[in-house]
Amino acid sequence: MPVEQVRRAVSMANALGGDLVVITGDLLTGRTDPLKDCVAELSGLRAPLGVWGCNGNHEIYARVEAEAAHCSIDLE
Numbered sequence: 177m178p179v180e181q182v183r184r185a186v187s188m189a190n191a192l193g194g195d196l197v198v199i200t201g202d203l204l205t206g207r208t209d210p211l212k213d214c215v216a217e218l219s220g221l222r223a224p225l226g227v228w229g230c231n232g233n234h235e236i237y238a239r240v241e242a243e244a245a246h247c248s249i250d251l252e
Contacts, residue, residue: 179210182217189221196225201232203244211240 177185189197199221203214221227235244 177214179213179217182214183220186217186220194223197221197223197227199227199229201230202234203232204234204238204240207238207240209238211244215244 199218203209203218204211218227218229231241231244235241
């Protein structure tokens with residue numbers, strides 16, 4: 177998914193005003209996908225009870241589990 181679409185999805189999710197956000201992984205398809213850009217966009221998610229996430233099988237198959245787990249997120 178292009179970064180612009182991730183940004184749009186984040187905006188839509190925030191507009192719903194949910195209490196909790198859960199990201200269930202599969203942030204990429206392969207090793208060359210822009211994982212850090214995706215995570216940077218997802219850092220815009222907001223919810224009173226928090227934003228939680230985990231790796232999906234795509235991160236495992238692409239062997240980027242450690243990278244995904246340690247992506248820097250700037251939560252203002």
